[in-house]
Amino acid sequence: MNLQETLEKIVPLDEAAMEYSRKRWDGIAHPLHSLGKLEDMVVQAAGMTGNPNVRLEKRVLVPMCADNGVVEEGVTQSGQEITALVTENFLSGKAASSIMCRSVGCDMFPVDVGVAAEVGILNRKIAYGTKNMAKEPAMSREQAIRAIETGIEVAEMMKEKGYQMIATGEMGIGNTTTSSAVASVLLELPVEQMTGRGAGLSTEGLMRKINVIKKAVALHKPDKNDAVDVLAKVGGFDLAALAGLYLGGAALHIPVVIDGVISATAAMAAAAMCPLAKDYMLASHVSKEPAGALLLERLGKEAPLHCDMCLGEGTGALNLFPLLDTGLAVYHSMDDFGDWGMEAYQPLD
Numbered sequence: 001m002n003l004q005e006t007l008e009k010i011v012p013l014d015e016a017a018m019e020y021s022r023k024r025w026d027g028i029a030h031p032l033h034s035l036g037k038l039e040d041m042v043v044q045a046a047g048m049t050g051n052p053n054v055r056l057e058k059r060v061l062v063p064m065c066a067d068n069g070v071v072e073e074g075v076t077q078s079g080q081e082i083t084a085l086v087t088e089n090f091l092s093g094k095a096a097s098s099i100m101c102r103s104v105g106c107d108m109f110p111v112d113v114g115v116a117a118e119v120g121i122l123n124r125k126i127a128y129g130t131k132n133m134a135k136e137p138a139m140s141r142e143q144a145i146r147a148i149e150t151g152i153e154v155a156e157m158m159k160e161k162g163y164q165m166i167a168t169g170e171m172g173i174g175n176t177t178t179s180s181a182v183a184s185v186l187l188e189l190p191v192e193q194m195t196g197r198g199a200g201l202s203t204e205g206l207m208r209k210i211n212v213i214k215k216a217v218a219l220h221k222p223d224k225n226d227a228v229d230v231l232a233k234v235g236g237f238d239l240a241a242l243a244g245l246y247l248g249g250a251a252l253h254i255p256v257v258i259d260g261v262i263s264a265t266a267a268m269a270a271a272a273m274c275p276l277a278k279d280y281m282l283a284s285h286v287s288k289e290p291a292g293a294l295l296l297e298r299l300g301k302e303a304p305l306h307c308d309m310c311l312g313e314g315t316g317a318l319n320l321f322p323l324l325d326t327g328l329a330v331y332h333s334m335d336d337f338g339d340w341g342m343e344a345y346q347p348l349d
Contacts, residue, residue, distance in 0.1 A: 001149075001152055001156065001249070001251065002151055002152075003145055003148055003152065003244075003247070003273075004150055004245050005053055005082075006152050006244075006251045007207055007247065007251075007273065009251035010133060010247070010250045010251050010274050010277055010280075011250075011276065011278045012279065013044070013045065013047030013048060013279050013280075014046070014047050014048075014049075016049040017046040017047055017049070017050050017051060017052045018043050018044070018046050018047040019041035019051040021042060021043045021046035021047075021052040021054065021216055021331075022043055022048070024052060024331065025039045025042070025043070025141075025331065025344045026056075027112055027336045028330070028331070028334040028335065028336050029334060029335055030108040030330070035327060035330065036226060037302065037304045037328065038304075038323060038324070038327030038330075039327065039331075040120060040333060041282055041304075041323075041324060041327065042054050042285075042324075042327055042328060042331050044255075044279070044282065045165075045255050045282075047279070047348070048253055048254070048255045048279070048280050049164075049254075049255070050253060051251050054270075054328060054331065055164055055328075056164045056165045056255065056328065057104075057105075057164065058162055058163050058164045058165075059106050059107070059163060059164060059165040059166070059167065059321065060106060060107045060108065060158055060161075060163045060165075060167070060175050061097060061101055061107070061108045061166075061167040061168075061314045061317065061318060062108075062109050062110070062111065062154060062167070062169065062189075062245060062314075063087075063090060063097065063108070063110045063111070063166060063169035063170055063171050063313055063314055064086045064092075064110075064111055064113050064151070064168075064169070064170050064171075064172075064174075064237070064238040064242050064245070064271075065083065065110055065111065065112050065113065065114075065115050065119070065121065065170070065171045065238065066083075066114030066115060066129065066130070066172045066236055066237035066238040066241070066243055067080045067083050067114060067115055067116040067130070067151070067172055067173065067174070067297050068111045068129060068133075068138070068172055068173065068174030068175055068177065068178055068236045069129055069130045069131045069132035069133065069138065069174075070130075070133050070134055070138070070174050070177050070178065070212065070216070071090050071135050071173055071174040071209070072134075073132065073212045074205070074208055075205070075209040075212050075314060076173050076174050076177070076201075076263075076301055076304060077172060077175065077201060077205070078173055079119075079203070080116050080129065080173050080174075081117075081170050082173050083114045083115055083116065083117075083171055083173045084115055084116070084117040084119050085093020086313070087110060087112070087115055087121060087171055087172050088120065088202050088303060089119060089338065090108060090121065090171070091120055094311060096292055096311055096313060096315055097169055097294075097313035097314045097315050097318065100315055100318040100319070101318060103341075104319075104321040104322060104345060105321070106167065106318060106321060109122070109154070109157075109158065110122070110169075110171075111124055111150070111154055111161040111222050111241065111283040112124060112125050112240070113125060113126055113147055113150055113237040113238060113240075113241045114127055114128065114129055114130065114147075114236070114237035115127040115128070115129070115172075116125050122154075122284065124150045124153070124241075126139070126147050126150070126154055126237050126246045127139070127143065127237070128200060129223055129237075130178075130235075130236055130237060131142070132214050132233050132266045133178070133216040133220070133233065134212050134215050134219070134258065135158075137220055137231050137232055137233045137234075138178065138232065138233060138234060138236060139231075139237065139240075140232060140233075140242060141228060141229065141232045143232065143237075144228050144231045144235070144240050145233035146200050147208060147231075147237045147240035147241045147244065147296070147328040148228070148231075148240050148241065148243055148244035148247070149244055149262030150241050150244060151240070151241040151242060151243060151246075151247070151248060151252075152160065152245070152246035153248070154241070154244075154245060154248070155244070155245050155248025155251075155254065156248060158253060158254065159252045163254070164254070164255075164327050165254065165255045165257065166244070166249055166254055166255070166256045166257065167247065167256075167257040167259065167284075167314050167317035167318055167320075168242055168245060168257060168258060168259050168263040168266070168314060168317060169259055169263070169310060169313045169314025169315075169317065170238045170239075170242060170258060170259075170262050170263065170266075170310070170313070170314075171238070171312070171313060172185050172236060172237075172238045175236050175238055175239070175262050175312075176196065176261070176262065176289065176320075177195075177209055177212065177213060178194075178234060178235050178236040179235075179236075179239060179261055179262040179265040179266075179291070180194045180196075180209075180231050180291060181213045181217060181234035181256075181260050182193040182235045182265050182268075183261075183264075183265045183268065183294075183295060184213065184217065184267060185222050185224050185225075185230050185234065186219060186224060186230060186265075186268050186269065187268070187291075187294060187295070187298055188225065191210050191214050191217070191296065192210055192222075192292070193214045193259070193290060193291075193294070194290060194291040194294070195209060195210050195213060195290065195291075195341055196261075196288075196289040196290045196291070196310070197263045197304065199207060204292055212286060213234075216233075216234050217234060220233040220234060220235055221233075227243070227269040227270075227272035227273050228273070230269065230272075231269055231283055233281060234299075235269070238262070238266075239262065239266045239269065240266075240269075242262075242266030242267075242270075243261060243266045243267075243268075243269040243273070246266065246267055246268075246270035246271075246277055246280070246305045247270050247273065247274060247277055249280055250270075250274070250276065250277040250280035250281075253280070253282070255280060255281075255324040256280060256281055256282070256284055257281075257282050257283075257284050258281055258282065258283045258284060258296075258299075258301065258317065259284060259285075259302075259312065259313075259314050259316045259317040260285070260287035260289065260292060260309065260310060260311075260312055260315075260316050261287040261289035261292045261295065261310070262312060263317070264283075264287070264291075264292060264296060265291070265295060265312075266296035267281055267295070267299055268295055268298065268299060271299060274296070277299060278299055278301075281301065282301075282320065283298070283299070283302065283303035283304075284302035284303055284304075284305060284316045284317045284319060284320040285303050285304075285305035285306065285307050285309055285317075285319065286305070286306050287309065287310055287316065288305045288308045288309060288310040289310050292310075304320070304323060305319055305320065307319070325341050
């Protein structure tokens with residue numbers, strides 16, 4: 001599907017499936033809504049899939065991997081070579097997210113949308129990294145659309161492989177700079193409020209990062225009402241591809257899990273293109289990065305986890321799966337009140 005076709009396929013959640021799921025929760029032998037967000041997530045997943053018999057056992061983490069030309073400005077503690085190194089560790093199973101995937105029963109499908117080196121994962125490289133947004137637009141509009149449509153293509157591939165849920169991840173040195181820039185424009189909030197230390201910047205480094213973002217935004221004047229323009233001018237290939245992954249998931253009725261601040265920025269861009277896409281997203285955790293809570297609030301999401309995490313790669317999203325598993329175990333296996341010889345709880349005014 002191209003971008004326009006995808007947007008046209010995104011429809012509201014299935015209210016009948018959600019109502020059936022709510023009644024199932026209310027009927028099982030437990031105090032009403034006593035499992036809180038676990039119940040809410042299952043109900044939402046029923047609406048996403050159109051099936052109250054919610055099954056999310058087959059899941060996959062999709063890290064979008066790309067480099068960012070803005071690292072030339074000294075906004076990171078490490079160089080671009082780390083992007084290729086970690087990307088290769090996805091395959092060898094040594095990356096943090098790879099280890100977590102094994103522990104929670106999740107497959108991994110990393111995608112190269114712009115790594116500045118040759119790596120052995122699915123090659124959908126738009127270019128060998130973006131341009132330096134402090135000097136010129138990060139990419140052309142055509143490249144941004146191509147990256148978004150790559151995300152849509154990957155969502156289609158995951159659907160064909162039978163995956164029932166997608167967790168989002170990323171790898172790309174410099175992408176906290178691009179995500180801060182995109183988030184600042186889309187949320188219309190000061191750069192200082194949206195920018196953190198990333199992978200351990202000093203106070204001096206943080207100020208340099210903030211000034212670089214301000215310079216890029218002032219230079220290119222991205223249109224806050226056009227998410228593709230924002231991604232093209234001050235974003236990254238990974239952000240654009242993740243935005244496409246959210247849109248593709250929504251069009252195909254696959255729940256997509258938001259990871260941290262970079263993933264949430266991409267979710268914000270997807271929601272700007274199609275507000276209905278938000279309904280097909282589940283938040284995992286509140287990132288330690290300053291923009292994390294602000295982005296989730298604007299997306300209308302309440303994350304169940306508060307872990308002070310900011311590693312990226314999809315590590316926060318993966319930690320949602322054990323919660324979902326315990327909630328779904330109760331949803332599918334617990335008896336109703338009649339089986340226990342009890343009267344069902346009644347809602348109180």
